[in-house]
Amino acid sequence: MKKGLSGKTVYREKYTPYPWTLEHARFRFDIGEDVTRVLSVLQFNRSDADGSVTEIELDGQDMELVTIAMNGSRLEAGDYSCTAEKLLVHNATQRCELEIEVLIKPHENTALEGLYPSSDFLLTQCEAEGFRKISYFPDRPDVMTCYEVTIIADKQRYPVLLSNGNAVESGDLDDGRHWVRWSDPFAKPCYLFALVAGNLACIEDHFKTRSGRDVTLRVYVEHENQDRCEHAMESLIHSMKWDEDRFDLEYDLDIYNIVATNDFNMGAMENKSLNIFNSKYVLARPDTATDFDYQGIEGVIGHEYFHNWTGNRVTCQDWFQLTLKEGLTVFRDQEFSSDMHSRAVKRIQDVRQLRSRQFPEDSGPMSHPARPDKYLEINNFYTMTVYQKGAEIVRMYHTLLGEDGFQKGMKLYFQRHDGQAVTCDDFLASMADANEVCLEKFGRWYGQSGTPQLTVSGHHDVDARTFTLILSQRTPATHDQEIKQALVIPVAVGLLDSQGKAHELRLTGEDGPGGHSRLLLLEEDKQEFVFEGIAEQPIPSLLRGFSAPVKLEYPYTSSELAVLMAHDSDAFVRWEAAQLLAQREILANVERLAIGSDPRLMPELTEAFAALLADTETDPALIAEALSLPAEEYLAEQMKVIDVDGIHAARKFVKSSLAKALGNEFSMRYQSVDDTEPYSKSPASMARRSLKNVCLSFLLETDSGVSLAESQLESSDNMTDTLAALQGLLWVEAPAADHLLKAFEDNWSEDALVMDKWFSMQAALPGKRALERVRQLLDHPGFSLTNPNKVRSVIGVFSMANPTGFHTADGSGYRLHADQVMALDKLNPQVAARMAGAFNPWTRYDSQRRDLMKAELNRIRTAEGLSASVSEIINNALAMEKTSSSL
Ligand code: 0A1
Numbered sequence: 001m002k003k004g005l006s007g008k009t010v011y012r013e014k015y016t017p018y019p020w021t022l023e024h025a026r027f028r029f030d031i032g033e034d035v036t037r038v039l040s041v042l043q044f045n046r047s048d049a050d051g052s053v054t055e056i057e058l059d060g061q062d063m064e065l066v067t068i069a070m071n072g073s074r075l076e077a078g079d080y081s082c083t084a085e086k087l088l089v090h091n092a093t094q095r096c097e098l099e100i101e102v103l104i105k106p107h108e109n110t111a112l113e114g115l116y117p118s119s120d121f122l123l124t125q126c127e128a129e130g131f132r133k134i135s136y137f138p139d140r141p142d143v144m145t146c147y148e149v150t151i152i153a154d155k156q157r158y159p160v161l162l163s164n165g166n167a168v169e170s171g172d173l174d175d176g177r178h179w180v181r182w183s184d185p186f187a188k189p190c191y192l193f194a195l196v197a198g199n200l201a202c203i204e205d206h207f208k209t210r211s212g213r214d215v216t217l218r219v220y221v222e223h224e225n226q227d228r229c230e231h232a233m234e235s236l237i238h239s240m241k242w243d244e245d246r247f248d249l250e251y252d253l254d255i256y257n258i259v260a261t262n263d264f265n266m267g268a269m270e271n272k273s274l275n276i277f278n279s280k281y282v283l284a285r286p287d288t289a290t291d292f293d294y295q296g297i298e299g300v301i302g303h304e305y306f307h308n309w310t311g312n313r314v315t316c317q318d319w320f321q322l323t324l325k326e327g328l329t330v331f332r333d334q335e336f337s338s339d340m341h342s343r344a345v346k347r348i349q350d351v352r353q354l355r356s357r358q359f360p361e362d363s364g365p366m367s368h369p370a371r372p373d374k375y376l377e378i379n380n381f382y383t384m385t386v387y388q389k390g391a392e393i394v395r396m397y398h399t400l401l402g403e404d405g406f407q408k409g410m411k412l413y414f415q416r417h418d419g420q421a422v423t424c425d426d427f428l429a430s431m432a433d434a435n436e437v438c439l440e441k442f443g444r445w446y447g448q449s450g451t452p453q454l455t456v457s458g459h460h461d462v463d464a465r466t467f468t469l470i471l472s473q474r475t476p477a478t479h480d481q482e483i484k485q486a487l488v489i490p491v492a493v494g495l496l497d498s499q500g501k502a503h504e505l506r507l508t509g510e511d512g513p514g515g516h517s518r519l520l521l522l523e524e525d526k527q528e529f530v531f532e533g534i535a536e537q538p539i540p541s542l543l544r545g546f547s548a549p550v551k552l553e554y555p556y557t558s559s560e561l562a563v564l565m566a567h568d569s570d571a572f573v574r575w576e577a578a579q580l581l582a583q584r585e586i587l588a589n590v591e592r593l594a595i596g597s598d599p600r601l602m603p604e605l606t607e608a609f610a611a612l613l614a615d616t617e618t619d620p621a622l623i624a625e626a627l628s629l630p631a632e633e634y635l636a637e638q639m640k641v642i643d644v645d646g647i648h649a650a651r652k653f654v655k656s657s658l659a660k661a662l663g664n665e666f667s668m669r670y671q672s673v674d675d676t677e678p679y680s681k682s683p684a685s686m687a688r689r690s691l692k693n694v695c696l697s698f699l700l701e702t703d704s705g706v707s708l709a710e711s712q713l714e715s716s717d718n719m720t721d722t723l724a725a726l727q728g729l730l731w732v733e734a735p736a737a738d739h740l741l742k743a744f745e746d747n748w749s750e751d752a753l754v755m756d757k758w759f760s761m762q763a764a765l766p767g768k769r770a771l772e773r774v775r776q777l778l779d780h781p782g783f784s785l786t787n788p789n790k791v792r793s794v795i796g797v798f799s800m801a802n803p804t805g806f807h808t809a810d811g812s813g814y815r816l817h818a819d820q821v822m823a824l825d826k827l828n829p830q831v832a833a834r835m836a837g838a839f840n841p842w843t844r845y846d847s848q849r850r851d852l853m854k855a856e857l858n859r860i861r862t863a864e865g866l867s868a869s870v871s872e873i874i875n876n877a878l879a880m881e882k883t884s885s886s887l
């Protein structure tokens with residue numbers, strides 16, 4: 001545990017309001033060479049229930065207190081107490097002005113929270129609890145106030161000085177320094193505070209809001225990146241317009257700034273009117289960024305912009321409510337991307353991510369409800385569960401209430417809570433009250449961890465001409481929570497006949513047949529739904545649009561899946577049917593290989609793939625998704641004991657068998673979508689590239705693949721095609737691969753983001769040589785343990801996206817990884833904790849690997865000076881051993 005810090009567990013139930021109202025906060029930042037002097041003037045007004053509190057409690061870490069004064073009088077030693085984490089001011093008056101001066105050293109800050117350097121500029125990251133490294137302050141989201149911030153710095157070195165709100169005054173000093181004063185008219189919690197000082201370039205545009213406000217939009221980057229901001233700016237303008245059109249929400253200030261940095265722990269941050277972004281989510285040019293990057297930028301720019309209402313105007317009462325702003329804002333960014341591109345493809349991509357990353361989290365040592373009940377280190381709770389499962393919960397409200405009902409709920413939520421810090425229960429109450437429905441039982445989703453298992457069976461009664469769907473649910477016990485309750489699960493269904501024609505549906509009790517789809521509500525452990533007028537055994541189309549975040553089980557035959565794949569009206573179900581067919585085939589081969597039998601390929605999958613390749617009606621991006629085999633991580637999820645090498649070999653076998661059986665078809669489809677037109681970022685163009693590159697990855701399993709990939713690489717005018725070709729050549733160990741990799745490096749060695757791709761491409765390469773390669777990458781001059789993007793590209797990819805490399809049977813991958821986690825923890829505990837999470841599924845492997853991982857977990861646990869962040873992850877992982885046998 002880091003010296004001096006308490007590392008205490010925080011409980012949701014123990015919430016108490018802050019006993020003071022903070023009426024105003026004024027700051028002066030005097031940025032020096034090594035030290036920054038921060039002066040704060042805080043106006044407090046006592047507001048506890050019985051008016052008896054006399055102590056003001058402030059948070060603060062890693063800073064030197066210079067002076068403190070109350071109501072103009074300097075305080076002496078006995079008037080306050082100062083520990084490593086708190087400043088307690090005694091005998092405070094009803095109305096009380098505190099003036100505090102501290103010194104901080106941003107240049108020594110490698111944790112990247114608080115005020116820290118990146119290249120030659122300074123910036124802040126305050127969520128969740130970074131503000132306490134800047135100044136003594138009530139660092140909790142329910143303390144909201146208006147800020148006035150003056151920044152003073154050397155004019156040449158820091159010509160740009162930014163903070164939240166509007167720049168209201170500025171001037172020059174006669175010693176070469178200058179100053180700018182910012183004032184933010186909206187009350188906010190300190191986690192939304194931001195400051196940037198440096199020599200940055202910017203591009204500017206404007207947006208006229210619906211009510212006529214002219215907003216100046218600026219994207220600030222380092223000078224050499226000025227030609228890569230256009231897509232980010234366009235995405236911002238699209239987001240602003242979309243939020244007006246779809247949610248009736250307008251921007252509320254005259255300025256919106258975005259700053260890009262190469263050194264950032266996460267994706268981006270929604271600070272009021274001064275968003276700070278990982279440069280990965282801002283910078284793009286066709287030759288440097290892939291289609292995936294372009295879409296990521298649009299989504300993240302949207303996400304941070306949407307936070308202005310869902311997060312900033314209405315914020316969280318405490319950090320247990322994080323999903324209130326994050327689940328809702330992810331839902332909003334998903335909807336934005338769906339409206340801008342293909343809804344079906346976006347849904348499929350989101351479900352893929354949920355299943356391969358959130359589901360494992362939900363059954364592992366870090367399982368927690370979307371609204372957790374306790375935490376040790378809040379930074380460890382920016383999770384897939386809070387974000388992605390949280391978004392699924394919001395999506396279910398939408399499914400239950402419909403777009404109109406949902407928007408009514410949103411309206412009421414803003415009417416009631418604008419300017420407040422609230423809870424998930426407040427959101428639920430707005431949705432319920434606006435629609436005059438009871439959502440109490442639905443609210444269980446917030447408090448229950450684990451992925452529900454939805455088991456469905458069907459019974460056809462020939463005489464009665466009825467088809468009964470029997471739905472049952474069970475959520476398995478999880479590491480954090482033994483007892484589970486029944487949830488409200490919306491299940492969208494349809495019925496097809498054996499030719500794939502949709503039945504008109506009539507449930508018992510309904511007047512007449514109507515429509516081809518129904519939303520069934522499963523609220524108990526088990527329920528039956530009877531459809532009438534069904535003459536022959538139908539094929540149920542279940543969980544359309546993935547209407548709930550559950551694991552579905554229904555005993556489909558292969559031919560039923562083929563019918564769904566070819567005919568269902570729901571694109572998600574069509575995709576799912578293709579995935580299930582492929583999944584069954586791969587897992588059957590894992591078993592065959594495990595007992596020493598020869599692998600085989602059943603004709604159904606080949607026929608299904610042939611049909612997909614022949615389909616020229618459907619969106620090529622959707623075909624590409626259907627042709628993409630389930631990921632190794634997702635396949636691993638389906639096995640009791642994960643057979644890493646078996647999964648890899650079986651998946652490869654299925655892929656190359658399909659490629660060989662359908663070589664001509666893949667080749668024809670590849671040629672038909674091979675654009676001769678110059679690059680465009682239009683959705684149609686991206687869709688064609690995605691199909692083309694999926695075909696290429698199959699063709700690389702055949703003789704013709706290598707030359708095809710080489711010529712694609714040669715003639716490519718964009719990073720999507722370049723990367724697909726180069727990565728493919730590396731995976732099949734083409735003779736020219738090493739040389740091409742070197743050429744790529746020579747070309748891009750000065751470009752941090754492109755080099756991230758160069759690193760991760762290699763860190764992902766499977767097999768025995770992986771470890772050696774990763775060692776070399778760690779020694780490469782372009783690698784740095786202080787840069788989170790590099791850490792994620794090498795250490796993150798190796799440990800979480802290279803199963804055969806990481807899990808080599810002798811444990812050398814584990815050892816290398818543990819060494820990196822411990823070294824990183826000294827610099828950046830937050831990122832180290834993320835990396836440590838690679839060991840989370842350790843109990844799912846064979847006993848030899850388990851023992852080896854356990855030994856590394858123990859080695860980390862006993863490392864000297866281990867941070868609270870890493871310690872929480874490691875202790876939870878080790879505790880898994882006790883529960884895993886009973887789960
Ligand atoms: N609120 C941001 C995510 C974020 C969280 C924590 C950070 O630093 C510890 C940085 C960013 C978002 O949802 O985009």
Ligand code: ZN
Pocket residue numbers: 303307325326329
């Ligand atoms: Zn967010």
